[in-house]
Amino acid sequence: MNSSSTQFVTSGGMGMYDHMHQLSMWGESFKSNGSPHPLSSMLLPNTSPSLIITADMKLDNQSEDTSGTPGPLNKYDQEVTKSSEKIQRRLAQNREAARKSRLRKKGLYVASGVEASHVGFNGAVNSGIATFEAEYGHWLEEQQKHVSDLRAAVTSNISDGEMRVLVEASLNHYYELFRMKGAAAKADVFYVMSGLWKSSAERFFLWIGGFRPSELIKILRPKIEPLAEPQLQGICNLGQLCQQAEDALSQGMDRLQQTLAQSVADGQLGEASYSPQIDTAMEKLDGVVRFVRQADHLRKAALVQVSQILTPRQAARGLLVLGEYFERLRALSQVWATNTREPE
């Protein structure tokens, strides 16, 4: 029986050549998988085609060494090989579907071990993404602690100084996430752009790999009132400034998408030939990494401004609001997942 052991290939990221080669080889099963993200598709067995041939030849060895005519025998072996590969793929797909179903019930698409979204077509593991997913699990646990601390603090009488310490700790925790994401983006920018580590409800609000700063300010403002006039002005103004910055980055991102599509489409299409423009396309992907990092820089800058405009107590309250907001989104994902598993 095929075990679920996988080849551990430490790579900075799956080369586009690998992906495209795999695509043409496993075309049929890729279609039936239904998942749009290559790295979240099925886990394939470790065995190479040549090993499968050997195993199947042993199973059906009656006519193997008696016949003197290699022609028809080879064809039969090829068929057996193909159907065996198909079976292996189907089994792998079933395992993956069952695993995803279990994870969705938890409301989080947090992978564990080798069966993870960072596993590629041929079982190779993207170590950068594996690292990120492990770190994110810890980050979430830490985040819960920060939110609890803030919750206790805002109802207490601690000094502004002590409050500031908690605020700084919570902010630094967000900055740490941005640092993690920056590294993950280098490993697999599509992973970060698609927000694959997030719960489904969080992913619904995705903007360039994360939250939209202007949206957070809109959520935040009514919950931290009453504010003194300069602070109210400051926060409202910040919201507008964030919106402008987001619009600019969105326009840049749209343009990048267009040029990437152009690069991929360049050359002969419809004639099953390799695009010679892979290098150009790869350069564009570096551009996408830059945008993801720039968006995270904007998120950090927005948080910095919020903490500068508000008093420590107001900032603590604001961060508590944000923390709870994201917790609610994750909870919503969980409830949704368990409620939608009923058959029609």
Add this chain to the structure above:
Amino acid sequence: MEKVMGLASENGLVIFSKSSCCMCYAVNMLFQGIGVKPVMYDIDQDPEGREMEKALMKLGGAAAAGPVPAVFIGGKFMGSTNEIMSAHLSGQLVQMLKPFHHSMS
């Protein structure tokens, strides 16, 4: 470097860019959204582009994501996207760009 500084002092608002650079486009869009129109100077279209790129990298320092976009306001180097975005969120950018508001054609 002289060409870079020369162009910067000739034009109140210059963003050194490359024709293929989408981040440069984004920064340009930000400026236009604020109501100013910077001069976009594509260094990849300039015969001295390589030297200009080296000069800009020196100015930007090790932390910069690339030589472009490189923003100059009033002849002074302001930084790249990070600096511009931070300056925008703090309100400083709008202040700095006030004198250039009516230079749009």
